[in-house]
Amino acid sequence: MDKTVTSLSELNIPPKCHACPIRHRAVCAYCEAEEFGLLERIKFYRDFEPGQEIAGAGEAVDFVGSVVTGVVKLTKGMADGRQQMVGLLFPSDFLGRPMNARLDYDAAAVTKVALCMFRRAPFEALMRRVPRLQQRLLEMTLSELDAAREWLLLLGRKTAEEKLASFLTILVRRSQLRESSEPDSGSADLELPMTRSDIAECLGLTIETVSRQFARFKKSGLIELRGPRNVHVPDVESMSALAGDY
Amino acid sequence: MDKTVTSLSELNIPPKCHACPIRHRAVCAYCEAEEFGLLERIKFYRDFEPGQEIAGAGEAVDFVGSVVTGVVKLTKGMADGRQQMVGLLFPSDFLGRPMNARLDYDAAAVTKVALCMFRRAPFEALMRRVPRLQQRLLEMTLSELDAAREWLLLLGRKTAEEKLASFLTILVRRSQLRESSEPDSGSADLELPMTRSDIAECLGLTIETVSRQFARFKKSGLIELRGPRNVHVPDVESMSALAGDY
DNA sequence: CGGCCCATTGACTATGGTCAATATAAGTGG
DNA sequence: CCACTTATATTGACCATAGTCAATGGGCCG
Numbered sequence: 001m002d003k004t005v006t007s008l009s010e011l012n013i014p015p016k017c018h019a020c021p022i023r024h025r026a027v028c029a030y031c032e033a034e035e036f037g038l039l040e041r042i043k044f045y046r047d048f049e050p051g052q053e054i055a056g057a058g059e060a061v062d063f064v065g066s067v068v069t070g071v072v073k074l075t076k077g078m079a080d081g082r083q084q085m086v087g088l089l090f091p092s093d094f095l096g097r098p099m100n101a102r103l104d105y106d107a108a109a110v111t112k113v114a115l116c117m118f119r120r121a122p123f124e125a126l127m128r129r130v131p132r133l134q135q136r137l138l139e140m141t142l143s144e145l146d147a148a149r150e151w152l153l154l155l156g157r158k159t160a161e162e163k164l165a166s167f168l169t170i171l172v173r174r175s176q177l178r179e180s181s182e183p184d185s186g187s188a189d190l191e192l193p194m195t196r197s198d199i200a201e202c203l204g205l206t207i208e209t210v211s212r213q214f215a216r217f218k219k220s221g222l223i224e225l226r227g228p229r230n231v232h233v234p235d236v237e238s239m240s241a242l243a244g245d246y
Numbered sequence: 247m248d249k250t251v252t253s254l255s256e257l258n259i260p261p262k263c264h265a266c267p268i269r270h271r272a273v274c275a276y277c278e279a280e281e282f283g284l285l286e287r288i289k290f291y292r293d294f295e296p297g298q299e300i301a302g303a304g305e306a307v308d309f310v311g312s313v314v315t316g317v318v319k320l321t322k323g324m325a326d327g328r329q330q331m332v333g334l335l336f337p338s339d340f341l342g343r344p345m346n347a348r349l350d351y352d353a354a355a356v357t358k359v360a361l362c363m364f365r366r367a368p369f370e371a372l373m374r375r376v377p378r379l380q381q382r383l384l385e386m387t388l389s390e391l392d393a394a395r396e397w398l399l400l401l402g403r404k405t406a407e408e409k410l411a412s413f414l415t416i417l418v419r420r421s422q423l424r425e426s427s428e429p430d431s432g433s434a435d436l437e438l439p440m441t442r443s444d445i446a447e448c449l450g451l452t453i454e455t456v457s458r459q460f461a462r463f464k465k466s467g468l469i470e471l472r473g474p475r476n477v478h479v480p481d482v483e484s485m486s487a488l489a490g491d492y
Numbered sequence: 493c494g495g496c497c498c499a500t501t502g503a504c505t506a507t508g509g510t511c512a513a514t515a516t517a518a519g520t521g522g
Numbered sequence: 523c524c525a526c527t528t529a530t531a532t533t534g535a536c537c538a539t540a541g542t543c544a545a546t547g548g549g550c551c552g
Contacts, residue, residue, distance in 0.1 A: 076399040078490050084402040086395035097392075099385055104392060131377055138380060139345055141387045146343075146350060148394040149332035153322045155401035156330040156450030160508065196531060204402030209508055211532055228517075228531060244324050406540065442499060455540055457500055474499060474549090493552105500547070507541085515532065522525085 016040070020116070025092035026066040027140060030132040038130070042122045048109035054095070055107045063117045064096030070113030071193045074105045075201060084155075085202040087144070090174060094140050098124055111193050155204045158244055163203040164213040165242035168223070172236050190231040262286070266362070271338035272312040273386060276378040284376070288368045294355035300341070301353045309363045310342030316359030317439045320351045321447060330401075331448040333390070336420060340386050344370055357439050401450045404490055409449040410459040411488035414469070418482055436477040 017023060017036040028039060045068070048054055054072065055061045067089045074087035086105055089095055095115065097103055118126075127134045154166055172188045192199070196207045203210065217223045222239055224232040233239055263269060263282040274285060291314070294300055300318065301307045313335045320333035332351055335341055341361065343349055364372075373380045400412055418434045438445070442453045449456065463469045468485055470478040479485055 074395070076395065078399070078403060079492055080490075082403045084399040086398045097388065099388060105395060128377070128381075131374070131380070134377070134380060134384060135374075138384045138387065141384065141391060142343065142345060145387060145391050145394060148391060148398065149320070149322065149351060151398060152332045152394065152401060153324070153330045155398060157324060157328045195529090206509060207531075208510085208533085212508090215532075244326075246325055441497095452541060453499075454501085454542085458540090461500075495552090496550090498547100498549085500545105502545080503543090505540105505542075507539090508537105509539085510537075511535090513532105513534080515530100517530070518528085520525100520527075522523105 020068070022066060022068055022092040022116075026116075027094050027133065027136050028066070030136050031130070032132075035130050035132070038126055039118070042118050042126070044117055046115050046117060048113040048115070050109055050111055052109045052113075053106065054109060054113075054115070055103055057104055057106050059103055060101040061096065061103045062101065062120050064094070064098055064120055064123055065115045065117035067091050067093050067095060068114040068116050071110040072107055072113055073110050073194075073198065073201075074107050076105045083201050084204060085198070087148075088202065091178075094137065096120070098127070098137065110198060160203075160205055160209050160213055161216070161242060162244040163205060164199075164210065164217070165239055166245070167199065167203055168231065168233065169236065169240045169243050172233060172239070186235050186237060188233045188236050190233065192229045192231060196228070266314070268312060268314055268338040268362075272362075273340050273379065273382050274312070276382050277376070278378075281376050281378070284372055285364070288364050288372070290363055292361050292363060294359040294361070296355055296357055298355045298359075299352065300355060300359075300361070301349055303350055303352050305349055306347040307342065307349045308347065308366050310340070310344055310366055310369055311361045311363035313337050313339050313341060314360040314362050317356040318353055318359055319356050319440075319444065319447075320353050322351045329447050330450060331444070333394075334448065337424075340383065342366070344373070344383065356444060406449075406451055406455050406459050407462070407488060408490040409451060410445075410456065410463070411485055412491070413445065413449055414477065414479065415482065415486045415489050418479060418485075432481050432483060434479045434482050436479065438475045438477060442474070 017028065017031075017040055018033075020026075020028075023029070028036070031039065043065075048070075057076070069091055072089040072093075072095060073085055074089070075083050075085050077083045088110075095107060098120065101120065127137065154163055158166065168190065171190055171192070175190065176184065176188065194202075196210050199205075200207045200210045214223070214225065218225055221234070222242070224234070226232060263274065263277075263286055264279075266272075269275070274282070277285065289311075294316075303322070315337055318335040318339075318341060319331050320335070321329050321331050323329045334356075341353060344366065347366065373383065400409055404412065414436065417436055417438070421436065422430065422434065440448075442456050445451075446453045446456045460469070460471065464471055467480070468488070470480070472478060
């Protein structure tokens with residue numbers, strides 16, 4: 001295999017949907033062979049480097065799509081530069097705003113990202129023709145709304161300690177979902193896909209506070225830091241308990 | 247007319263959808279005569295008193311519906327009693343969680359409330375048969391998600407002053423939408439539908455801080471308080487400027 | 493008139509932010 | 523592969539914003 005090809009999209013040959021790694025969880029999850037044919041006709045792939053902007057607030061964005069690999073952050077900014085993350089997208093998550101061209105947040109790649117994209121107009125037309133597609137998007141949007149509401153509680157009421165504990169717990173749960181092979185032992189190894197600054201942006205904190213909380217968790221034995229990005233959680237349960245949820 | 251009847255729902259006779267005050271903005275907005283017939287067969291009305299619980303977190307809720315009159319709040323709580331509002335529903339807003347019986351927040355009436363309700367199962371069945379219904383719900387859910395993200399920025403990054411300014415601005419805009427008769431003069435009169443405690447719950451603050459901010463706004467001439475619930479905003483623009491958004 | 497709920501105000505405190513100085517990791521080019 | 527550079531992370535000292543606790547004031551209803 002040619003080692004210079006690092007991503008499907010560089011081949012510029014759309015791979016078949018049925019071989020897609022996010023086939024069963026993305027917006028296309030309920031589609032069948034025939035419908036994949038329609039999707040394949042309007043889809044294209046694109047890669048983004050860490051930090052690269054994918055779309056900007058206020059722009060008229062003419063595409064929507066799915067995260068195939070990598071992590072995408074959605075952020076909102078204020079006039080004086082304050083920034084708040086308002087969404088964090090992992091593989092299979094949907095990116096974009098159907099039924100409204102104008103985006104009111106910025107989307108940027110956190111890690112290397114591969115997107116499976118559709119131009120908005122044909123995608124919306126297809127949605128009208130394929131109710132299964134629309135239904136899946138509705139399901140996903142309702143779930144995102146639930147997640148956003150969980151985040152409102154976090155930002156509005158949780159302490160710095162609870163915020164970081166919640167964050168780590170959520171990341172552990174997510175990674176356990178993906179590599180659902182391993183037996184659900186009490187411990188977990190996390191490779192943080194983001195910088196301290198991204199984490200702070202996420203939790204409504206500063207990098208200093210995030211760093212200090214990591215230090216406190218380390219001192220109390222709740223985590224081991226094998227590198228700034230590599231966190232070992234010996235006991236996920238007690239981490240989860242610190243998050244303050246029921 | 248019998249003066250003891252204070253609400254349509256007490257008559258126990260479903261009024262016709264085409265005469266409904268929220269007909270053009272609710273989940274049924276895109277429905278046509280025939281579809282209203284189907285809806286009318288499964289709908290019913292119910293009233294709630296201020297403070298009354300409509301549905302509780304963790305419960306299996308077997309209905310969804312629209313707010314016809316009044317204001318409904320959605321809140322999430324933590325083990326130790328901290329509470330955060332995660333949604334505030336006005337007439338025409340949709341209440342409930344299709345495709346997932348279990349609710350993960352509490353819903354309670356803030357004012358007197360009238361709901362137009364559908365049992366979940368028949369409503370979901372109808373949604374599958376009537377794509378227009380599903381499409382409208384998708385639109386509304388996407389808008390709610392946008393609003394929730396605006397709120398994430400507010401809770402995560404705004405100061406107490408900016409939070410209250412944002413809140414008042416949003417209420418003014420909303421009330422201007424509903425009584426869109428008056429010329430959009432620079433000033434506005436607000437009847438707050440809620441207590442200080444509700445406002446604090448909304449903004450991730452305490453009642454004391456909310457009260458102090460009201461006092462500061464009053465002192466600086468940004469508002470006049472004609473009663474604790476009656477706010478006059480002489481210049482909506484400068485209030486909106488304080489909110490910190492672009 | 494009295495009681496209750498809600499709102500306001502004051503004094504004090506604590507949590508997390510700011511500013512500044514290192515320390516560590518991750519690239520980059522010789 | 524190693525110096526050099528840059529980006530990222532940690533730690534400390536100090537401070538400000540909003541929270542806590544407590545007392546007081548004002549409406550509204552029985």
